[in-house]
Amino acid sequence: MTTIREVSELAGVSQATVSRVINGTNRVSHDKKLNVEKAISQLGYRTRSRTLMHASKTARAGCVGIVVPELGGPFYSSILNTIDTQLRRLGYHVLISAGANTEEGQKESLEFLLNHRVDALILHTHQLSDDYLIDLQESELPIVIINRFIQEMNTSCINIDNEQGGKLVTEYLLKMGHENIVFVAGPLDKEDARARLQGYRNALVDAGIAYDDTLVAEAAFTEESGASAMRKVLKRKVPFTAVFASNDYMALGVREVLVESGYSIPEQVSLVGFDDIDFARYFTPKLTTVNYPIEQMCLEAVQLIIQKLNKKNCDVxxxxxxxxxxxxSVKNLNAYR
Structure with a gap:
């Protein structure tokens, strides 16, 4: 069966442009529309596309599509559960597709949802480019992006101030007398990871402390990568009294390596995480962390998508x-000076 991806490749346009042609929007240039129509005809996609176009103009499916990188873990399960619960209360069902942490996988997820005539999309994606998402928004399909900010889509993005979160932690550690603070960053190709690192740097600058690359190690938001990053820092033989891991999973990996290496927490090394997922309070000792307002982010996203569906002003x-x-998990060094 021919797919939208095959049509887009033959026509030399994005899948979003193909979707706009299928749905009969006017926001496609004449040349692009001709190329898409030729590709649809050549690949035998015309019959199905016309059926979808007719259906999309006559009735709503009562369904919102959601794309996330994965289905496992408390972070994404919390997102999906909150969105599903709220949308069901409003009379909508959800159709979920996990697109993996790859651009191709998430494009395939979008294609799947578009082919199933969802009324709107809520996307958690860092793999799809800004241009791709801007192009997709030009269709008549309402879109909301969570945990990401794109200036050209500023009324479609529900984001959390990750830079402020990074600064909050670092300022707290400085207040508690810590100046040599290890920062275990998330993957720096992701906006939220870069923002948390920037918050860490800003707090150091404000306190008159020079940023030191040897105290920073990049990881991948997983327990294993947090452990690996901590081992790298220990091999550098740099002095430190605290570690700021930019998510709680990495903090768990950091803790394991520190304990294995003979450090006690917080007596010898203080530890802070980010996200405040459920198990953070069951750490030994209980983990100081940043509360990531996942539920509020999802509630705002649902309200925004409903406003877009009803063509109301965006007020979230x-x-x-x-x-x-x-x-x-943090020791106050000032008490010992």
Whole structure:
């Protein structure tokens, strides 16, 4: 069976442009529309596309499509559960596709949802380019992007102030007397990871402390990568009294390596995470971390998508503020001076 991807490749346009032609929008140039129509005819896609176009103009499916990188873990399960619960209360069902952490996988997920005539899309994606998503938004299909900001789509993005979160943690550690602070960053090709690192740097600059590359190690938002990053830092033989891991999974990996290496927490090394996922409070000691307002982000996303579906003015909180959850994993060095 011919797919939208095959049509887009033959026509030399994006899948989003093919979708716009299928759905009969006017926001496609004449030349691109001709190329798509030729590809549809050549590949035998015309009959199915016309049926979809007719259906999309006559009735809603009562379904919102959601794309996430994966289905496992408390972070994505919380997102999906919150969105599903809220949309069901409003009379909508959800259709979920996990596109993996690859551009191709997430494009395939979008194609799948478009072929199933969803009324709108809620996307959690860092792999699809800004241009691709901007192009997709030009269709008549309402779109909301969560945990990401694109300036050209500023009324379609629900984001969290990750830079402020990184700064909150670093300022707290500085206040507690820590100056040599290891930062275990997430993958720096992702916007949220870069923002948390920038918050860390900003707090150091504000305190008059020079940024030191040897105290920073990049990881992948997983327990294993956090452990690997901590081992790298230990091999550098640099002095430190605290570690800021930019998510709680990495903090768990960091903790394991520190304990294996003979460090006690927080007596010898303080540890802070980010996200405040459920198990953070069951750390030994209980983990100080940043509360990531996942539920609020999802509630705002649902409200925004409903407003878009009903063609109402967008009136939501587009940028949410994190907060610090202070527990028992940080030692106050000022008490010993």
């Amino acid at each position: 909180n587009f940028k949410l503020s994190p907060s610090l959850r202070v527990r028992n």
